[in-house]
Amino acid sequence: MDNAKFTKQQIEELKKLCGESGIKLTHQRLEIFKELMAVSNHPSAELIYKRLRRKLPTVALDTVYRTLATFDELGLVKKLHLMNERTLFDTNLKVHHHFICNHCRKVEDIYWQRFDSCKLPEGIGEVGMIESRHLEFHGVCRNCLNIGRKDKQ
Numbered sequence: 001m002d003n004a005k006f007t008k009q010q011i012e013e014l015k016k017l018c019g020e021s022g023i024k025l026t027h028q029r030l031e032i033f034k035e036l037m038a039v040s041n042h043p044s045a046e047l048i049y050k051r052l053r054r055k056l057p058t059v060a061l062d063t064v065y066r067t068l069a070t071f072d073e074l075g076l077v078k079k080l081h082l083m084n085e086r087t088l089f090d091t092n093l094k095v096h097h098h099f100i101c102n103h104c105r106k107v108e109d110i111y112w113q114r115f116d117s118c119k120l121p122e123g124i125g126e127v128g129m130i131e132s133r134h135l136e137f138h139g140v141c142r143n144c145l146n147i148g149r150k151d152k153q
């Protein structure tokens with residue numbers, strides 16, 4: 001386990017948060033959390049479920065989904081609703097944006113501090129109160145460019 005040390009601290013954090021929020025840290029929840037931290041960023045509930053079933057064959061997809069939603073409420077992950085994508089969960093809690101590959105659907109993090117701190121357009125208050133801003137970039141990722149695929153899979 002390469003990331004055992006890495007997750008130990010995060011598990012402590014999880015325990016603390018659950019305790020503060022009155023949420024019981026069940027074995028299933030803990031395993032879901034570990035899986036979440038072990039996968040690459042932006043996993044779907046289905047991916048976590050598939051990986052988890054090797055260890056916990058009785059786990060239900062619905063349980064995984066609800067647990068991830070709880071983690072979202074606790075601020076441990078961020079639920080992502082990217083255009084044309086099913087719900088993904090982001091373990092990167094820093095302010096960032098997303099690039100989505102049109103070919104392989106890979107989601108990459110994009111940082112753009114100048115955008116994050118730039119002044120909002122004049123009169124934007126007309127539409128309502130802005131609470132956050134998030135950019136979605138669509139294109140072809142470096143890997144797909146290298147492979148030279150031109151058509152959608």
Ligand SMILES: [Zn+2]
Pocket residue numbers: 101102103104105106140141142143144145
């Ligand atoms: Zn790609």
Ligand SMILES: [Zn+2]
Pocket residue numbers: 041042090092096097098108109
């Ligand atoms: Zn992200």
